[in-house]
Amino acid sequence: MQLLNADRVQAAAISDPATQRVMAWLCRGYLVAGMLLTVVYFVVPTEPAKLVVWPIIGWSSVLAILVGVAVNRPEPRSAWYLLAAGVATLIVGDDLYSIRNFVQHADALFPSYIDIVYLAMYPLLVGGLALLVHRRSVGGDRSSVIDASIITAGLGLVSWVLLIAPYLHSGEFSVFYRLTSIAYPIGDVAVLAIAVRLAVGGGRRPGAFWLLTGGLVALLGADALYGYLNLSGTFSEHSPVDVGWIAFYVAWGAAALHPSMRGLSTATPGTEQISAGRVLVIGGAVLVPPAILFTQGALGNVTDPLAIALTGGLLIILVLVRIVSLVRESADRRSNARLQTLVDKTSDAIVVVDGQGRIQYHTPSTERMLGRHAAELDGTRLGDVLEAADGNRLDAMLVSHAAPATIEWRVRHTDGGWRDLDVIVDDLRGTADIDGIVFTMRDVTERKQFDLKLRRQTLHDSLTGLPNRMLFIDRIDQALRRGERRNGSVAVLVLDLDDFKMVNDSLGHAAGDDLLKAVTARLVTVTRSADSLARLGGDEFGFLLENGDVDDGSELAALRIQAALRAPFRVGDSEMQVHASIGIATGSLRTHTCDDVLRDADLAMYFAKRKGKDRFELFFPAMHENATRRLEVVADLLGGMDRGEFVVYYQPIVDTRNGHILGAEALVRWQHPRRGLVGPDEFIPVAETTGLIAPIDRWVLNDACRQTKIWKVNGLADDSFYISVNLSSQHLQDPSIAEHVSDALAVSGIAPDAVVLEVTETGLVDDVDSAGAALAGLKRLGVRIAVDDFGTGYSSLTHLIKFPIDILKIDKSFVDRVADGANGEVMVRAVVDLAHTLSLKAIAEGVEHPDQARALERLGCNVAQGYLFAPPVPAPDMTALLAQQSVSSDFLGPDIRADVEQSAISESQVLLSRP
Ligand code: C2E
Ligand code: CA
Numbered sequence: 001m002q003l004l005n006a007d008r009v010q011a012a013a014i015s016d017p018a019t020q021r022v023m024a025w026l027c028r029g030y031l032v033a034g035m036l037l038t039v040v041y042f043v044v045p046t047e048p049a050k051l052v053v054w055p056i057i058g059w060s061s062v063l064a065i066l067v068g069v070a071v072n073r074p075e076p077r078s079a080w081y082l083l084a085a086g087v088a089t090l091i092v093g094d095d096l097y098s099i100r101n102f103v104q105h106a107d108a109l110f111p112s113y114i115d116i117v118y119l120a121m122y123p124l125l126v127g128g129l130a131l132l133v134h135r136r137s138v139g140g141d142r143s144s145v146i147d148a149s150i151i152t153a154g155l156g157l158v159s160w161v162l163l164i165a166p167y168l169h170s171g172e173f174s175v176f177y178r179l180t181s182i183a184y185p186i187g188d189v190a191v192l193a194i195a196v197r198l199a200v201g202g203g204r205r206p207g208a209f210w211l212l213t214g215g216l217v218a219l220l221g222a223d224a225l226y227g228y229l230n231l232s233g234t235f236s237e238h239s240p241v242d243v244g245w246i247a248f249y250v251a252w253g254a255a256a257l258h259p260s261m262r263g264l265s266t267a268t269p270g271t272e273q274i275s276a277g278r279v280l281v282i283g284g285a286v287l288v289p290p291a292i293l294f295t296q297g298a299l300g301n302v303t304d305p306l307a308i309a310l311t312g313g314l315l316i317i318l319v320l321v322r323i324v325s326l327v328r329e330s331a332d333r334r335s336n337a338r339l340q341t342l343v344d345k346t347s348d349a350i351v352v353v354d355g356q357g358r359i360q361y362h363t364p365s366t367e368r369m370l371g372r373h374a375a376e377l378d379g380t381r382l383g384d385v386l387e388a389a390d391g392n393r394l395d396a397m398l399v400s401h402a403a404p405a406t407i408e409w410r411v412r413h414t415d416g417g418w419r420d421l422d423v424i425v426d427d428l429r430g431t432a433d434i435d436g437i438v439f440t441m442r443d444v445t446e447r448k449q450f451d452l453k454l455r456r457q458t459l460h461d462s463l464t465g466l467p468n469r470m471l472f473i474d475r476i477d478q479a480l481r482r483g484e485r486r487n488g489s490v491a492v493l494v495l496d497l498d499d500f501k502m503v504n505d506s507l508g509h510a511a512g513d514d515l516l517k518a519v520t521a522r523l524v525t526v527t528r529s530a531d532s533l534a535r536l537g538g539d540e541f542g543f544l545l546e547n548g549d550v551d552d553g554s555e556l557a558a559l560r561i562q563a564a565l566r567a568p569f570r571v572g573d574s575e576m577q578v579h580a581s582i583g584i585a586t587g588s589l590r591t592h593t594c595d596d597v598l599r600d601a602d603l604a605m606y607f608a609k610r611k612g613k614d615r616f617e618l619f620f621p622a623m624h625e626n627a628t629r630r631l632e633v634v635a636d637l638l639g640g641m642d643r644g645e646f647v648v649y650y651q652p653i654v655d656t657r658n659g660h661i662l663g664a665e666a667l668v669r670w671q672h673p674r675r676g677l678v679g680p681d682e683f684i685p686v687a688e689t690t691g692l693i694a695p696i697d698r699w700v701l702n703d704a705c706r707q708t709k710i711w712k713v714n715g716l717a718d719d720s721f722y723i724s725v726n727l728s729s730q731h732l733q734d735p736s737i738a739e740h741v742s743d744a745l746a747v748s749g750i751a752p753d754a755v756v757l758e759v760t761e762t763g764l765v766d767d768v769d770s771a772g773a774a775l776a777g778l779k780r781l782g783v784r785i786a787v788d789d790f791g792t793g794y795s796s797l798t799h800l801i802k803f804p805i806d807i808l809k810i811d812k813s814f815v816d817r818v819a820d821g822a823n824g825e826v827m828v829r830a831v832v833d834l835a836h837t838l839s840l841k842a843i844a845e846g847v848e849h850p851d852q853a854r855a856l857e858r859l860g861c862n863v864a865q866g867y868l869f870a871p872p873v874p875a876p877d878m879t880a881l882l883a884q885q886s887v888s889s890d891f892l893g894p895d896i897r898a899d900v901e902q903s904a905i906s907e908s909q910v911l912l913s914r915p
């Protein structure tokens with residue numbers, strides 16, 4: 001990251017190509033001028049050469065460096081100022097020396113103040129070069145330091161043996177002389193060390209680099225040569241050795257002018273491989289101590305065994321350290337390579353962005369994941385690859401420095417499709433290694449799509465594609481919440497097709513499925529966009545209404561639905577009419593949960609069914625109580641049967657003219673352990689819907705027949721006495737009904753003609769064919785058939801003729817009005833006449849007043865039952881009545897009538913006084 005940043009800085013610096021060109025020309029021109037001056041220097045005599053040409057060369061170098069710094073603006077400038085100062089001290093020293101030598105013609109004095117000027121150059125050069133080296137290296141760059149140390153130690157030893165030690169050992173000079181003499185080679189070794197470090201370390205190596213190092217080599221070479229010649233006393237002024245120094249001046253001036261000098265302070269990581277050249281140089285350096293030892297040994301004069309041994313030891317240690325670090329580096333490299341391979345091969349994509357969201361690094365997998373080339377990604381803003389909303393969130397994250405640990409992104413792949421990504425975010429801005437935000441992205445598109453499919457499957461009905469009950473409940477829940485915010489409520493309609501089971505049973509399940517699909521299609525047409533339609537299961541559908549539709553709208557919606565279903569449906573070859581019962585419930589979150597609303601609508605639908613189907617009902621709270629009661633009853637009913645809690649009451653059927661008991665109707669009651677005596681109206685309907693009615697009817701039939709047999713055997717009832725037993729229409733449809741009746745007859749041993757079976761009019765017309773067949777079967781046994789509640793149903797005359805009927809029981813609702821006036825009488829007369837025409841017997845039900853009895857008599861109906869004569873009573877009471885042989889020998893007498901009414905009231909009180 002640092003590297004990239006530095007590159008950008010660098011790119012910004014070399015922005016002006018014109019300036020660059022000028023500087024390149026200047027640099028070249030200066031080099032050429034330097035060469036010409038060199039020639040001039042050697043052509044002219046020593047004095048002008050030393051006093052004119054030399055200063056020009058030296059000071060031009062200082063000037064060139066200052067110009068270079070001003071134009072090229074290198075970083076750090078201080079390094080170059082130090083270098084310029086170093087060069088300046090050198091030329092000052094040279095000039096002072098020349099002036100003393102050729103102007104003052106003074107004797108060479110050594111050491112002198114000039115040496116102080118000269119020696120001052122070393123720290124300046126070392127400091128300037130050190131600053132540059134520091135800029136050029138990444139991190140510690142330990143191996144370069146070691147390599148440089150090895151080479152310096154090797155060359156340093158040479159310098160020691162040849163230049164330094166001779167002065168140290170020689171006794172002929174003063175201490176001051178000797179110290180000054182060795183200060184030069186020591187300074188050179190210091191410059192050498194830093195020069196080697198510059199050469200072997202990392203960093204860019206543009207033209208300026210080579211000029212700088214070339215100048216150093218020239219300087220050090222000239223110094224070494226000078227030292228050696230001086231020592232051996234063969235040095236002379238104005239000799240070829242001067243070329244080295246001139247080259248140093250010119251090369252450094254040119255280096256500073258060169259436009260690439262700025263790049264010198266650019267770091268690059270040290271090369272990981274150790275080059276053959278470097279191995280050679282290091283090897284050479286290591287071999288210096290033994291080589292010197294060998295040479296001196298051969299010459300028979302080993303001068304510095306200690307220095308040679310110490311340097312040899314130091315070199316061995318340095319080489320060992322270098323080997324260890326090489327081994328470590330290669331291990332690091334291997335693990336880095338492994339890491340890189342893993343990163344390359346992983347399907348997860350890793351992207352690093354800088355503070356502006358620009359991609360600084362990405363793994364190859366990123367290209368695959370997004371379908372983009374590396375060139376399209378590098379430096380691009382990551383936000384531009386994302387969906388707009390995700391991009392904005394990313395920008396906010398960059399600014400706020402508050403990155404969430406995980407996020408989800410949707411990105412457009414270049415193949416046109418979208419990709420869902422799970423992203424892990426690590427904000428590593430400000431850390432040394434990364435300095436950016438790391439996004440680790442995983443492509444979860446397939447998993448997301450699978451989830452979605454699974455969700456669809458679990459939340460939708462496979463046949464119709466509609467939402468299922470689970471999703472519907474969820475939608476109600478959401479609607480309730482939305483409603484709460486707007487202070488509104490929701491309406492739920494539950495629709496159940498009427499008699500759908502018949503379609504399945506008669507046409508098969510495939511036809512049933514087709515019909516459901518056709519119904520769905522029609523329901524969809526009446527569903528408004530804001531509302532939802534769902535299949536709740538079987539033939540049950542749900543509507544959810546929101547917004548204005550809730551109050552009156554829900555009933556309008558129900559009407560719309562009914563209208564949509566009105567036209568006949570074609571299923572296979574047949575056409576059929578489909579009706580539906582609809583329950584409507586409304587609710588708001590304050591009072592209802594989603595389950596509540598659905599349950600209420602369900603209940604209302606159930607009431608619509610009970611009220612005759614093909615209609616809709618609005619829920620009201622009493623429905624709920626009713627339903628709870630029903631549930632309790634269902635739960636209880638089975639147990640009640642097992643525990644023998646049912647009892648049969650008997651209501652006498654009498655001859656109104658004399659009160660003689662002609663027969664009795666068996667009416668069941670439930671002696672409930674908690675609720676007391678429960679009337680049939682409370683549990684018969686429940687028993688009918690739960691299939692419990694057949695066992696109850698059968699038990700009543702058996703018990704009544706048994707009781708009748710007892711009365712007959714005891715002589716309390718004569719041969720003509722009959723028992724009238726109610727048969728539910730459900731039971732009538734039971735294929736084994738005839739078997740049940742014949743069993744009862746056989747077990748009790750009473751004659752078939754002593755048994756009347758009462759079936760309701762509605763029970764007969766519901767299914768005319770099967771009812772006719774069942775009645776015929778019963779009739780063959782010899783029992784008689786009565787039509788109960790006659791007048792309340794819709795039986796046509798054809799039915800009455802078709803069915804083998806013996807008795808019509810005129811419903812209480814007619815009897816109630818028979819004494820009221822002309823109208824009521826007309827109805828009853830019609831029924832009685834009809835009975836007589838068809839040679840049927842008519843029995844009036846629910847006679848409560850003597851007026852009614854007399855009116856009936858006048859119309860020709862003199863068989864009746866009712867509280868006027870006797871309420872339904874338990875068997876022992878009936879036994880007592882039979883013993884009297886009539887309900888009352890003089891039932892018109894006021895005393896007895898009062899008794900009877902009293903008993904009727906007491907029974908109704910019993911019936912009414914439930915908890
Ligand atoms: P239902 O067959 O029409 O029975 C006559 C009903 O009228 C009886 O009601 C009886 O108590 C009542 N009643 C008789 N005289 C009078 C009167 O003067 N005034 C008034 N207000 N009511 C009178 P109950 O016993 O409550 O039975 C009700 C219905 O329950 C019966 O109507 C019958 O449909 C059904 N039921 C009773 N027992 C059985 C049974 O064992 N099996 C079947 N399937 N249904 C039964
Ligand atoms: Ca009856």
Ligand code: CA
Binds near residue numbers: 788789809811845
């Ligand atoms: Ca009746």
